[in-house]
Amino acid sequence: MTNRSILRAATALTATGALGLGLLAGPPAGASPRTAAPSSPPTTTATYEPTWDSVNQHVASPEWFKDAKFGIYWHWGAFTTPQYGHEWYGREMYVNGSGINNHHRATYGDPQTEWGYEKFIDGGVDKAGNHVQFKPVLKSEGGKFDPDEWARLFKQAGARFGGPVAEHHDGYSMWDSEVNEWNSADRGPKLDLLKIFAEAIRKQDMKLLVAMHHSFNYNGFFRFVAPQSDPSLRKLYGQLPREEADQLWFDKQKEVIDQSQPDIIWNDFGLDSPGYCHGDPGRAPSTSSSASTSWPTTSTRPSSGARRW
Numbered sequence: 372m373t374n375r376s377i378l379r380a381a382t383a384l385t386a387t388g389a390l391g392l393g394l395l396a397g398p399p400a401g402a403s404p405r406t407a408a409p410s411s412p413p414t415t416t417a418t419y420e421p422t423w424d425s426v427n428q429h430v431a432s433p434e435w436f437k438d439a440k441f442g443i444y445w446h447w448g449a450f451t452t453p454q455y456g457h458e459w460y461g462r463e464m465y466v467n468g469s470g471i472n473n474h475h476r477a478t479y480g481d482p483q484t485e486w487g488y489e490k491f492i493d494g495g496v497d498k499a500g501n502h503v504q505f506k507p508v509l510k511s512e513g514g515k516f517d518p519d520e521w522a523r524l525f526k527q528a529g530a531r532f533g534g535p536v537a538e539h540h541d542g543y544s545m546w547d548s549e550v551n552e553w554n555s556a557d558r559g560p561k562l563d564l565l566k567i568f569a570e571a572i573r574k575q576d577m578k579l580l581v582a583m584h585h586s587f588n589y590n591g592f593f594r595f596v597a598p599q600s601d602p603s604l605r606k607l608y609g610q611l612p613r614e615e616a617d618q619l620w621f622d623k624q625k626e627v628i629d630q631s632q633p634d635i636i637w638n639d640f641g642l643d644s645p646g647y648c649h650g651d652p653g654r655a656p657s658t659s660s661s662a663s664t665s666w667p668t669t670s671t672r673p674s675s676g677a678r679r680w
Contacts, residue, residue, distance in 0.1 A: 439531035444582050446536050449491040449505040461488045461541045465595035492559050505559045522571035532578035535568045538585040540592035542607040550622040553607045569631045584639035589616040
């Protein structure tokens with residue numbers, strides 16, 4: 372992978388943008404709205420209670436963040452394996468008649484019956500007889516994947532903070548997870564990619580940003596996938612009962628914080644919405660399993676790969 376291609380794959384954002392988007396999730400449904408200003412002067416030594424009034428005592432952002440101005444994070448994972456379309460490949464491959472769906476059928480087979488998204492993780496053979504799998508090999512082990520090169524490039528570009536999307540909407544955790552068997556340490560490359568990238572970023576004296584996009588996994592991303600009978604596949608495709616899915620969201624969040632100790636953690640999408648995006652109603656919150664849900668057969672996601680922000 373060239374320096375130019377790495378930069379193209381990375382998403383740059385200003386410090387102000389990172390902070391604002393990180394707060395989009397807001398309080399959960401039914402919670403009291405955030406107050407306009409803290410009732411007492413902000414402090415960095417307070418003990419916090421599980422209330423919004425208490426959390427609002429926190430200083431909005433540390434000085435280093437105000438000074439950083441520029442950071443980079445990147446989308447990279449199983450969805451990049453087909454090297455076609457965009458990072459929503461895992462969703463669009465199930466949308467009948469879409470460009471990605473047509474490509475997938477011609478290259479791999481029917482996504483519902485022959486080649487589901489899980490095969491990009493566990494591996495499979497495409498129609499041309501090629502083994503296909505998300506399985507980067509470290510340069511130190513004879514491969515081409517060099518996370519230190521990535522971090523050096525980002526530092527040279529002027530970034531003061533950076534880091535990976537630790538989990539995209541696809542349900543595949545890029546760390547050594549105990550709560551999700553669909554993780555990069557156990558399946559695919561057999562690497563704790565979050566740990567590897569965190570170490571590389573910190574070697575460059577940069578602050579670590581970790582992005583978590585996993586709430587949309589069960590709020591609409593895989594809404595075109597047929598109901599799964601296998602419990603593990605139901606987890607991957609966001610088809611768990613709502614209460615169980617919410618707990619999994621929390622458990623993943625806690626693992627990432629405990630394991631990587633990020634300086635910034637940004638959550639994409641909120642839990643108190645159906646994952647609305649580009650006119651797509653997504654999946655409304657439910658207390659029952661999606662196994663009994665009928666999904667629409669069309670998508671309004673632009674096939675050009677236009678960004679949602």
